[in-house]
Amino acid sequence: MRPIGFSTGALAKGDFRHGVALQHREERIQAIELSALRDHELPLLVDAVPALELRRFPYVSVHAPSRLQTLAEEDVFAMLLRLPEAWPVIAHADLLHTPSLWQALGARLCIENMDDRKTTGRTVEELRTLFALYPDASFCLDLGHARQIDPTMTSALRMLREFGARLRQVHVSDVGTRGEHLPLGVMARRAFTHVAHRIPERCPLIIESVIAAEAIGGELDAVRLALPSNANAAA
């Protein structure tokens, strides 16, 4: 069964401590993503990590800021280096202004496919260009973003076929018409089943659905239903 958990930002926007605490309460959660999507959150997160209780999560990743508003790119990079080496750094391509800097992260750099509000990283072709620039980088497949670009999930399938060897984690959520992350609806659940067989059993599922604490259990159930564990038998 794939490790599963939430992005702290989805459960508690701007409060990673609460996002972690909420996930301690749910036994099924074995994976967690620490979110610093807004760049002012990153210094607080990096300073807090030594004291954060994360031992019960075999898989931890950190989401780098999506936009630089208060920090310089070099400062963000330096702060991310202070985090444990085992943690993949999930990044949007438009953060990576200086390739030589980020290439040094090797496979720790985990590039995420984007929604249509961004100008790169949205399609197989755009990702191919990025991975040529970052040949050692790993891949975070965002199913919601891929479905927003192509509801038939053919693009997601092509991403999994071409970049499957790089796959480090999967982001799961519905995505609204303005790019917002929403709880899985029935159409997203049905769509995701078409690619489940291409997602390895070891691959962590990170839920980005923005939900209230009391909805955690239901969302875990919905994701398990959409991405059943035995689905990859056909792959």
Added chain:
Amino acid sequence: MESIITLERTLGANWSALRAARETTEEMIAELTAAVADLQDSNFAIVVTGSLGRGEATRGSDADWLLLVDGPSDPEHGLLVREINERIGSVVAKEVGRTGTFGGIVAGHELVHYIAGTRDSNENLTRRILLLAESRALTGAFVRERVIHNVLSRYVVYDRSVQSRSGFRQSIPHFLLNDVVRYWRTMGSDYASKMWERQREGWGIRNIKLRFSRKVLFIWGLIAAFAAELFPAPELAESANEDEYYRMLASLIRTLTDVPPLELLARAVLDCHDREVAELIFSSYDEFLGVLANAESREKLEKVAFEEALAEPAYAGLREASKRFREGVTRLFFDAHPKLPSLIRQFGVF
């Protein structure tokens, strides 16, 4: 235009009208894109079809445009239509056709869900096939692509003709093929209908277009429906299961929706290695575009009376050229190509 250029060089031909049309198209697309550049939204695309979509525009062409909405409906879309109309009119003075098929809102839902059946319409069929075969996005390229993914998914993934017992994977999407054939025959019937309704007004240019550019749309559809056989892709052979196979087949056909019909035809012609076929098809098509690019001869085509057509050089010359074009494509599909004759025999008629 890569394959057309290869053919032109191989034959030592001079298809200047084809090249000029492509250049004019790109200039007009750039001007139109600039005119609507600030009208961006993640739920709609401004799409052009017709000669602009095929890469065959001349300065006498109109701009058949659509506001393709794929997302929440919004009353503001109605106001936006007026603004788009003004802005496109500032670049292309000629008004869109009077049928109402273009120049307004088109909902992605109708294109995806009303394929054949009682709720499909002549307009819907036209918009759907043109979106696939000859469309360009001025804004919202991802929305256009999303709707195309969905339409092809209906044709290829969800509407398989029969359930396979043995795991056999059908390489020819019959639903798409049938709709493409239906559209070609509809264009022929509509020509007759407009002759009747408009008392032959503008019949000459419609007749010539039916012989060339409308026929090329049909050819695009045939080649797209035969894509798995004509352009074998490893993605198909490596599919993990039947569902994935059909999604990959839809994806293969999707890539062809970015290839103009004449360029796709050139790819097929290159595969048949028959210089005469290439000459028959592309020299005649070049002649067609050359006449359309000339304002005076275009006007003659638009105004020629039915009874006087054979005495009008612009019309009579293209009528003769169209026979060479038909001879070329007939030989390509029925004789010269290594695969098309057997595909046509097996799937084209019965």
